[in-house]
Amino acid sequence: MKKKSLIISALTLVLALLALFSFFQARKHPVERVTKEYITNKEVETEPSASEPSSSSSSSTTLSSSSKEEKVEVSKETQEVVSQFLEADVTYDLTVKSLLSRSETLSKIMTKEAYEQLKIQSTTDSLVAMTNKWLTTKQVDTSSGDVQLASQKYHSANVTPSASEPHRFYVELSYGETPVTTNESQSKTQLLWLSVTDNKVSDVEVITTK
Structure with missing residues (x-):
């Protein structure tokens, strides 16, 4: 009889433990489900929508669009003429050979009108005379007005074609x-407009030299 009571008590205890375990399991699952749902909703709220571009993306696109410039097509021949003129115009030594070579090169890549407009020939004649006097007397002839007895050497040039006039730069x-x-080199910068017609420099408008 006593043994039977012990068995019944043991079964009752087991059933009670199972009931208690089931109770805790039932409470645990809803908490986990709610927690996971909250985390998921939080991620959705903080993640930007794919259909709505951010303000920074829109601003960047506008800036890129506004900074675009119209491309101007310039022929290879015209580019070569411009480069040849700029280099030849400001590159010469104070020797008769160098001065005459510059004058000859410019006469081939410039129209007659532009050549005369820039007074290439008269400037060359003055420089040749001044150079010869310097070499023989070491004196500088100042009678030639604006013409200075100085050698020049080309460094670089930034050339921008006009959007409205493709052959003007x-x-x-x-x-x-x-x-x-002085025999001391001085850096110079010249701003100018340059026009090319039929693969020849047809006009030169010097804005400033400093």
Whole structure:
């Protein structure tokens, strides 16, 4: 009889433990489900929608669009003429050979009107006379007015074609100038407009030289 009571008590205890275990399991699952759902909803709220672009993306696109410039097509021949002119115009030594070579090169790549407009020939004649006098007397002839006895050397140039006139170019020209009396090179920058017609320089408008 006593043994039977012990068995019944043991079964009752087991059933009670099972009931208690089931109770805790039932409470545990809803908590886990709610927690996972909250985390998922939080991620959705903080993640930007794919159908709505962010303000920074829109701003970047607008900036890129507004900074685009219209491309101007320039022929290879025209580019070569511009380069040849800029280099030849500000590159010469104070020797008769160098001065005459510059004059000859410019006469081939410039129209007659532009060549005369820039007074290439008269400037060359003055420089040749001044150079000869310097070599023989070491004196600088100042009777030639604006013509200075100085050698020049091309450094670089930034050339921008006009959007409205494809054969007209805005130029920032950099070169060195060395006066014969000091023999010290000075950096110069010249701003000018340059026009090309039929693969020849047809007009040169110097804005400033500093």
